[in-house]
Amino acid sequence: MSDTPEVPDLAAAAPFTAADVELLERRCLHQGFFRLDALHLRHRLFEGGWSQPMVREVHHRHDAVGVLLYDPERDAVALVEQFRAGALEDPESPWKLEVVAGLVERGESTAEVARREALEEAGCEVGELIALHTYYPSPGACDERVTLYCGLIDSRGLGGVHGLDEEHEDIRVQVLPFLRAWELLQAGRLDNAMCLIAFHWLAGERASLRARR
Numbered sequence: 001m002s003d004t005p006e007v008p009d010l011a012a013a014a015p016f017t018a019a020d021v022e023l024l025e026r027r028c029l030h031q032g033f034f035r036l037d038a039l040h041l042r043h044r045l046f047e048g049g050w051s052q053p054m055v056r057e058v059h060h061r062h063d064a065v066g067v068l069l070y071d072p073e074r075d076a077v078a079l080v081e082q083f084r085a086g087a088l089e090d091p092e093s094p095w096k097l098e099v100v101a102g103l104v105e106r107g108e109s110t111a112e113v114a115r116r117e118a119l120e121e122a123g124c125e126v127g128e129l130i131a132l133h134t135y136y137p138s139p140g141a142c143d144e145r146v147t148l149y150c151g152l153i154d155s156r157g158l159g160g161v162h163g164l165d166e167e168h169e170d171i172r173v174q175v176l177p178f179l180r181a182w183e184l185l186q187a188g189r190l191d192n193a194m195c196l197i198a199f200h201w202l203a204g205e206r207a208s209l210r211a212r213r
Contacts, residue, residue, distance in 0.1 A: 020044040024053060035060040061144035062103040065113040068148075068198035069100060069124055070178075071155035072209045077181050077202075078158050079190075080121050081172045097174065097184065099194050100124075100151075110147040118151060122173045123162050126151035132201050137193050148198055152209070178206060 025040040037058050042051045069078035079097045087094040102117035104110060111129055118124045132148040155175045163169025176184075184190050185199050202209075 016044060022050075029057070057141065059142040059144075061142060062105075063110075063145045063147070064101060064103055065110045065117065066099045066101040066146060066148045066194035066198065067114040067118055067126065067129070067151045068195075068202060069118060069122060069126070069151050069153045069155070070202060070206075070209065071153050071175075072206075072213055074155055075178045075206070075210060076155050076175055077178055078122055078124060078153065078155055078173055078175050079181065079195075080162075081174060082163070082170060092189075096192060097190055097195070098192055099198055101194060111149070114149045114151060118153075120164060121162055121169070121171050122158060123160065124151075124153055124155075124158055124173075126153055128152045133197060135197075146194065148194060150198065150202060150205075178202070 021041055021043045023039060023041050025038075027038045027040075028035060029038050030036040037060060039056050039058055040053060041056065042053045045051055071077070078100075080100055081095055081097050084094055084096045087096055100114075100117050100121045102113055102120070104113050108116075114129055115126050118126045128151070130150045130152070132150060134145055134147045136142075136145055138144075158175050159173050161170065161172050163171040181190070182199065182203065185195065190196065190199065
């Protein structure tokens with residue numbers, strides 16, 4: 001007899017869906033640029049029956065798009081640096097190096113957002129767009145979904161300060177050799193989910209992208 005524990009076939013199990021949640025009440029706690037709701041609900045349990053009623057706060061955000069700008073000819077990436085209020089208590093700095101990113105407006109496709117934000121934040125025209133992943137950054141408390149791309153670019157002449165005045169954007173563009181950016185990631189300087197996911201993807205695909213030149 002094998003001592004290897006039996007692994008359940010999750011694909012064969014009937015998945016729970018939204019129909020297995022009973023929403024008892026939805027109450028808006030705050031409405032600003034984003035919304036915070038208190039949800040009173042209960043849900044079905046894996047071993048049968050229903051949970052006790054509970055309250056969960058959910059932060060409602062627009063879906064977002066991130067795009068890592070990569071120049072395969074020069075093996076360089078274009079990153080943006082800007083102040084982030086959520087990192088105000090960061091022990092190093094609330095100014096963060098990130099991939100270009102923005103929110104999806106009504107009627108826009110995620111690819112359109114990627115190209116628009118590359119122009120607004122980095123003054124950069126994107127050639128080929130490669131879709132990487134769509135994911136929930138924090139599904140325990142937020143309904144936002146992020147779609148991540150790699151955008152192939154010509155990085156010559158990129159740099160300077162960009163952004164929209166009406167959105168209080170003050171964004172500095174930095175073009176870095178991939179190896180230097182990877183060093184920053186390893187040192188903890190590129191410490192947001194979009195950067196981490198996109199750079200680990202690029203580390204595996206970089207050679208094939210450069211071979212296509």
